[in-house]
Amino acid sequence: MPYITDMALNLWRCVMKRAEARWCLYRSLYNSSHGFNESEVKRKLAELSGGSVKLCKGENGIAELGISNSSRKNALSGTMMLELEERISDLEKWKEGKGLIVYGTEDTFCSGGDLNTIKAISNAKDGLMMCMFMQNTLTRLQRLPLISVALIQGKAIGGGAELCTACDFRLMTEGSEIRFVHKHMGIVPGWGGASRLIQLVGSRQALKLLSGALRIPPEHAISIGLADGTLSSAADSALEEAQKWITPYTKGAANVTRAMKKLIVCGREHLFEDAIRKEKDIFATVWGGPSNLQALSERTKYN
């Protein structure tokens, strides 16, 4: 009997995996058919070292992803870009996960690409490969079935500003700042930050922020819908406060929270008709499930 249950469970997992691939929840944007040579870009980035990206998965289903490169204000070196991709792969496999907090250690969220790394790959071909690699990674971050929050302490600059837009929410501590400085570097965002910024604040606001390379303090970010809250806490307790902030959204059964986030990903990324059909498919994964049956038996009132 347990053997049959195992078989049924494996079959169910297999069906779900195929369905999730169909809903494009874990899909990268670029592969070899787009001229993307992943192994070559990985080999180059591996030579450009410094800093680390650490992942801590909590028993409450909320993980913390820490960006750390203390001598360079948490700039992302080549090896950190690789580590970030590995951590996202890890999170894609974490079936108990419900939430994610992305933060920078010490006093900065992230100062963008490590200028030493950027200089070493400043030719057109390497730049394009790095851009595709980072777009793949940040798109996979955005598509995770986890409710994600960027905790912005200090500055989120250049690629750091782009990174924070790949999260569902942004919380900013007092005195922090988001700034797309690309214009001053003679470039435009390439990690998907412009497209995501337009989705968040609309094309007019995005044009102002990008073409003016404006400093965006918490109040401004909140007023245009870029940020979702300000945290008052000192550096050492901001993570705790972010954990509290995310809890109402992640409370409850993991499969329901994850299904909810999958709906948002589908709704955001597909045309309406396509999205509403996928909503039906995702609905079918939780209908009549343990959380649903429990709620029905409890007959909870919401008054």
Ligand SMILES: CC[C@@H](C(=O)O)C(=O)SCCNC(=O)CCNC(=O)[C@H](O)C(C)(C)COP(=O)(O)OP(=O)(O)OC[C@H]1O[C@@H](n2cnc3c(N)ncnc32)[C@H](O)[C@@H]1OP(=O)(O)O
């Ligand atoms: C393709 C990637 C591209 C993108 O898509 O946007 C990028 O992200 S390019 C990088 C864009 N970012 C920058 O240009 C940041 C430049 N740095 C700064 O503006 C400032 O350093 C800061 C981040 C605002 C911090 O200022 P402050 O608090 O005054 O500290 P310091 O300036 O003294 O910095 C300490 C130390 O850190 C080094 N640093 C900072 N950022 C980077 C970086 N991105 N790459 C490498 N190193 C960085 C800085 O040079 C200092 O080093 P030392 O001079 O050796 O002390």
